[in-house]
Amino acid sequence: MSGARCAAPEGEPVPQRLLAAATRLFAERGYDRTSVQEIVEAAGVTKGALYHYFGSKDDLLHEVYGRVLRLQQERLDAFAGSRAPVETRLREAAADVVVTTIENLDDTTIFFRSMHHLGPEKLAQVRAERRRYHERFRALVEEGQRSGVFTAATPADLVVDYHFGSVHHLGAWYRAEGRLSAQQVAGHLADLLMRALRP
Amino acid sequence: MSGARCAAPEGEPVPQRLLAAATRLFAERGYDRTSVQEIVEAAGVTKGALYHYFGSKDDLLHEVYGRVLRLQQERLDAFAGSRAPVETRLREAAADVVVTTIENLDDTTIFFRSMHHLGPEKLAQVRAERRRYHERFRALVEEGQRSGVFTAATPADLVVDYHFGSVHHLGAWYRAEGRLSAQQVAGHLADLLMRALRP
Amino acid sequence: MSGARCAAPEGEPVPQRLLAAATRLFAERGYDRTSVQEIVEAAGVTKGALYHYFGSKDDLLHEVYGRVLRLQQERLDAFAGSRAPVETRLREAAADVVVTTIENLDDTTIFFRSMHHLGPEKLAQVRAERRRYHERFRALVEEGQRSGVFTAATPADLVVDYHFGSVHHLGAWYRAEGRLSAQQVAGHLADLLMRALRP
Amino acid sequence: MSGARCAAPEGEPVPQRLLAAATRLFAERGYDRTSVQEIVEAAGVTKGALYHYFGSKDDLLHEVYGRVLRLQQERLDAFAGSRAPVETRLREAAADVVVTTIENLDDTTIFFRSMHHLGPEKLAQVRAERRRYHERFRALVEEGQRSGVFTAATPADLVVDYHFGSVHHLGAWYRAEGRLSAQQVAGHLADLLMRALRP
DNA sequence: CATGAATGAGTGTTCATTCAT
């Protein structure tokens, strides 16, 4: 009866097991095609346990978002805050967001596909954090434009949306078993961005 | 009974009214947050009428897809087939897909967000048409790379995914009432692509 | 466009084609699993045509019943009214109802399975005709019992229900492609009845 | 709120109440004239409760079948396995199936009228159990035919179908408030069978 | 005579959530 019968090991704490199961299922079949029943079965717990730790189904979604937002914000802060020249900082940040997106492809796929299932106040919160991330990235572009190492022909926020568009889109085509590693893809996409910014 | 009480004018034929209502609602709140009941109310008809013309809810989605796929394929064919130099042809195609995406922002938003709700065989069909579109675009990039007017540093399909990523992403940020017109956005995004391809 | 494309030949009049199609479909999948749409498609006409000739879906059922009731009543009248000895008359009637049931197995299967779908007044009418048929048959049994050629140990109506039970049940097991012909089955069942009635 | 307002007493467990309500309604108006809504109202619970215990509407039907099949199989085993002479064993089995059919007339009426509403795999299972029952009964007939106490003029399976036909048919005419008790009917029908088998 | 678009009440089923234990 006990032991390692289910995918989620009983060693890990219940909330983590629930979150892991939900993440996998949301990415596999989408938020609304996944029932709470399926999540608790995959996590090897009962419905009561889920509602003990999470207020609702979309709380789970919110937690997934929190995880990926926190991760990306932290990494961006690290790259942007270095003392390297701006083109190095932007390049590394641009490549890193690709790598971490691929490494957490489930989370980010869910992010961009299921946002609209959050309730209004959680959605507002997520959007605010997202905007902060965008602005931080945009500041790097603007810094380079002001100092002349990047062309100012294109408004900085368009540049940011251009790059992030391709990042969002990774879930639509990137396959781990494919020809290119995460690092190779990141290198190529960062190259494209840097070339597009040459004066 | 008569008059302009509902959003969908009674003058138009019922199938068009249904499709218009569905498109708007799918774009506003997503495919599965939209009930069939809401669609028929918005169109001013009854459920029976909907199922008289469409086999299922996801038939409506499929019709939206058909419309946008046909439109984009035709426009790409026109641009790609011209006699202009390859950099002109690619630039115009790249800008045009932005303009038509913005002009049909509801349809394209639905497209990229709700694809996974189609049944397997409809999904396969849509994906096949989508792939053809991609390949046509990629052929332009490769032509330029072979003739040396574009850099070959980045594989052509990555370039295409890079550009289309930003196109898919338009629905996430473009607002008609914003600062930039569709043409201006298209010009900027095409510039970014062309600069990224400079040798 | 014209010709013999559909199962129901266009040569036959429309009401007959409808009735034939309905009979086949009712027997195949039951009354409620058959939609009016399927009937008209199988008959190669439109819904309007059906409602032109028949007042409702259960009118079709009623017509099927009428056909089989009329047929069986007529045949029973013929056998019962002959001048042969009563044991011959009963035996022949008992065998004949088996043969005609098998020859119209679709109709009779529908009859015994779908009766309860008729509206109250049609149901009453069918039941009345059915009862007349039963009574006619019972009269033969009683005649033989009074004259001593049949045992009177079992009440005549139980005898009739015994025999008709096995007739109703034919649809559950008889297969045209099976080992026994309709006549052989009829012979055996009539034998069983006659032996059961021996004094 | 409390009290004896509904047919199903609140003392009994919910699944039993649902099954009892379903049995009664299926027998009264047939499987498909009975809606799930009517069943839950009769049982005094909600739809959610029904689907908590039963996977689907036809699961209810299947449960009814299971009950009657189990009962009849057990009783037949008891009678067939006794040490009495074969004519006694067959007579008692033939009479007993009539008594238990009458005592569970709702269940058996449903059985013979609604079988075809089961899904394919459930139907196959029920048919297999039914066939076992038939074969057990047929073995008794064959045993008597081999030993010469029964005539071999009629094939044994025809004899079995003859008798079971009349059993199936009981629901069509037997009324508890009628002239004959279950035992009396059973006696008469067993008599008919035994007389029909006399050499 | 016949059409087929349109109706509207109805179907079985799902599911996030609650709460007595």
Next chain:
DNA sequence: GATGAATGAACACTCATTCAT
């Protein structure tokens, strides 16, 4: 902390029937 029976509103979809043409 955790259970799982029970809720109740919502869901996509069906279909016999009607009626303007």
